[in-house]
Amino acid sequence: MRRKIYSDKKEKILIEAIKVFIDKGKYGARMQKIADKAKINKAMLHYYFTDKDTLYEKSLEYIFTNLFLRVKDFIDEEETALGKINKFVDIYIDFISENIGIARFIAREMADGGQVVKKVMRNLTRQENIFIPLRFIDIIDRAKKDGEIRNVDTVHTLISIIGMSVFYFIGKPVMDAIWKIKPEEQESFIRARKECIIDFINHGLRMQARGNN
Numbered sequence: 319m320r321r322k323i324y325s326d327k328k329e330k331i332l333i334e335a336i337k338v339f340i341d342k343g344k345y346g347a348r349m350q351k352i353a354d355k356a357k358i359n360k361a362m363l364h365y366y367f368t369d370k371d372t373l374y375e376k377s378l379e380y381i382f383t384n385l386f387l388r389v390k391d392f393i394d395e396e397e398t399a400l401g402k403i404n405k406f407v408d409i410y411i412d413f414i415s416e417n418i419g420i421a422r423f424i425a426r427e428m429a430d431g432g433q434v435v436k437k438v439m440r441n442l443t444r445q446e447n448i449f450i451p452l453r454f455i456d457i458i459d460r461a462k463k464d465g466e467i468r469n470v471d472t473v474h475t476l477i478s479i480i481g482m483s484v485f486y487f488i489g490k491p492v493m494d495a496i497w498k499i500k501p502e503e504q505e506s507f508i509r510a511r512k513e514c515i516i517d518f519i520n521h522g523l524r525m526q527a528r529g530n531n
Contacts, residue, residue: 323380323383323384323387324380327358327366328366329380330356330357331352331356331358331363331366331367331373332373332376332377332380334352334355334356335347335352335355335356335367335373335374335377336377336380336381336417336420336423337355337419338351338352338355339374339377339423340417340419340420340422340423341419343426344370344374344426344427344430347370347374349363349364349369349370349373352373374434375434375437375438378424378427378434378435378438379438379441379442381420381423381424382435382438382439382442383442383448384413385410385413385450386442386448386449386450387448388409388413389406389409389410389450390447390448390450392405392409393450393453393457398461398466399457399458399460399461399466399467400461400466400467400519400520400523400524402454402457403454403457403458403479403519403523404516404519404520406454406479407479407482407483407512407515407516407519408512408516410480410483410484411483411508411511411512411515414483414484414487415487415508418487418490421484421487421488421490422487422488425488451476454476455472455473455476458470458472458475458476459472465525466525467523467524467525468522468523468524468525468526470522470523475523479515479519482515482518482519483515486508486511
């Protein structure tokens with residue numbers, strides 16, 4: 319998470335809070351522990367973030383905003399829809415693999431009903447320059463109209479792309495046990511995972527040689 323969207327102090331708190339939420343969950347996390355990690359006193363923590371619920375919400379907002387801003391940097395540079403989608407997979411997997419616990423953090427929020435992340439997404443949809451999912455809907459719809467890709471269902475295609483990209487990280491302990499992936503093999507496995515997903519997407523979305531949908 320490299321893009322700065324808060325002051326240095328707030329960003330430091332959010333980064334440490336995310337680590338604690340990953341480790342302890344929303345209900346097990348303690349504000350004092352987060353303050354200690356951020357090397358500030360608890361009063362200062364409450365000055366920046368009123369309570370744990372606020373800090374939890376802002377932590378999720380920080381994660382998604384950083385991801386969307388990272389994607390935004392390239393989305394207008396790639397010339398083709400497939401190029402944009404392939405680059406998204408590359409960046410998305412890099413983003414998660416930088417801190418694999420992020421996938422677990424988000425999955426836990428979903429398992430709890432996802433009310434907070436839904437609120438975060440509603441807020442981000444109001445920031446059109448940041449909210450990337452809607453941009454990808456336009457990209458795929460335009461690519462279908464222009465004959466660049468097959469006439470697929472746009473939303474289900476996007477869900478499938480996201481699912482393929484994130485599932486390994488959510489199920490990592492089970493996946494590693496099943497496929498006997500050793501720690502020293504992680505980097506090469508993730509690189510191969512990217513290549514496999516991109517290959518799957520390209521073959522699934524490209525128009526057939528005869529021009530059939």
